[in-house]
Amino acid sequence: MKNYDKLLNDLAPQKFGKKGVIWTISLVVLIVIGIIAYIDQVIKGQVVTNMNDYALWGVYISNFVFFVATSFVGTIAVAVLRLTKNNWRTPIVRIAEIIAVAAIIMAGLTIMIDMGRPDRLLNLFIHGRMQSPITWDVIIIPTAMMVSLLLLYFPLLPDFGLLNKYYKDKKPNLSKWYRIFSLNWTGSDAQKSIQLKSIQIIAILIIPVGFMLQTIDAWLFSTLYRVGWDSTNLGAYFISGAAVAGIGALVAVTYVLQKVYKLEDYITDLHFDKLGKFLVLVCLIYLYFNLNEYLIPQLTSKKGATTHINVLFVGDYAPLFWFVIVGGLIIPVIVLLFKKGRKPLPMFLIGLLVVAGSWWKRYLIVTPTLLHPFLPIQGVPQEWRHYFPSLHEWLITIGTLAMSLLIITILVRYVPIVPIQKTADEQEELELNKNTKL
């Protein structure tokens, strides 16, 4: 039991410091501003956005796709690493699970912001029709949300049990909550076996669910005729892109938590090194699908495809496009190929770059395509030939990003970032191995 004391002291959730309080308050302020902007949008209608009958989807949809993509970290970093028995994953899985939960919750919320009639949300259930890809989304998003929540929750049970005991005398109130959430965890063999089985099932379940979620998200676009979306490549393209966004976010958040909570003993250079290699792999896969998506249509050069791709390569969207490809994918790959590049700080910067690139990438998938319909844009105001989000759209979007960070912050405040029980078990095993070797 002595073993646990140090671990608990190190890993039990800590109160916010001064910086933490300022951070949380800033997030809340941004969210409140976003909510006010959204209420204004509901009252006035979506005329407050810069969307129009051509650019009929904008930053709300691309932001939604970004959240969906980021939630893939739960699938790739937890389940895939678990099934491939990569044991280095222990200290970072909880962070990945937390990001996944925050992202999928925000995905569900952001898609509603885009609705012209949020008051008719229930129509999706009353009049829902199976052939619409939106109905598929309505089914898969809550499913993914539940599975992600369980994937976060089940492994937490022993830790909640430990925290219940840890806080028993110090903070009886807090301890009570941990006891309730630990479902009376005692650590008996029967409980352990049920818990292990449950985790195993959920970890396997999240793989098809995650793949379906990303694919359906891609199908929202590829089931339409538009140039740039009408592509058989899109499902795989979205899955690989989601892996990039997810791992990028994981790297960035892990670094911040390591520094803020001084977890250098648990989250070490080794973990960043491994994550860096993983990020290189997913970036390369995504680059491969990008080649398929852009170069092949350019080679056959059908009229519509050439127009679309020229806008991206050399036209209005070229700076953004090359930032995403070079800054968001190629530079990370080059930097992370070097051992020095996989140290925590450079990894953090690369992680931020990858996340920013991933966010703008979704913007580039949604917007330029809509501005090049089959019939020419005529007889509508000149502004309708371009799209850039309005102040309302930015405030609301920033609000949603802040909300996802707030969810992460709150979870981190009450949930041990590094799994305590699992770390203890692994340390014990390590000791045991040492002893037997001697």
Add this chain to the structure above:
Amino acid sequence: MKNNNTDSRRKFLDNGLKLGLITAIGAIGLTKIASKLNAKTSEASTGKMELMTTDGTIIEVDSSEVMEMEHSKKEAEYDVREGMPNRKFVMVIDLAKCKNALKCQTACNKQHYITGDHAWLKVYKMQEDTDTAPYWMPTTCMHCDQPACVTVCPVDATFKRRDGLVLIDNERCIGCRFCMAACPYSTRVFNWSEPNQGEITMLMDMENQTEHNSAEFAGLPSVKGTVDKCDFCPHAIKENELPHCVTACPNGVFYFGDKYEDTVTNGEETLRLSKLLADKNGYRLMEGLGTKPSVFYLPPVDRLVDFKEGLESFTDYKSVDKPE
């Protein structure tokens, strides 16, 4: 003991069911016979009757053979989502005649109280390539037989009727704009703000209290946060009138009609649809997508007018005139 019990119960139920079935069949048979007997007895002595057969010959039958039938109620009742029975509405647009007079657009905007920036009916200045001739191309909703918009609608707010019309129930639309993204003809418009259609809103609200259905009356009044588009004017068709664009066109560009009757008319001349399409090489927009539009185009050949004449009224950035 237990087994026996359930066994006997099962047997009882089994027999009971069989008995019930036989009784029901018997009862139906009896009533049938009874009704036949009734028919015979009530009109036994009225003599012969003249009737016309389906191939047009007159025959004489004994009136006792004739039985009064109840009319099927379904046919009489008009279902907005089913449409007008045994009709299939189509439009033909003769590009050779279009001079971009824009009377169609003005009439459409007026009749549908369009207050947005995007008219339902647009006249495009088309030039496929620098080496080919320019022409004016009016577009309405294509009322496709394989409508992409209807496929993707998550709530069945936009629907396809048997008479060919694709309409929108703007009381159900959730405003996701997926149908707008799906339509390759960019025909759909969105009410980004409160439409403010003035008197019509009040008028329709009054009618609303009776048996108004917005999908039927040209989607009026428009509703904030929902999608609108050309509706082929079902409110006019129902009164045996032509859609507003057809009657407004001074050049007879638009022909409207029924595919089953194989006729279309522009108000002045009525033509055989199949012959018109065959003679003048009718085609549909983006046939390759497989949407099967109900709007046909006649190619802009042998034009009597100069393309440039239309340029005077061409406005690149406006399709709806608004009061200042």
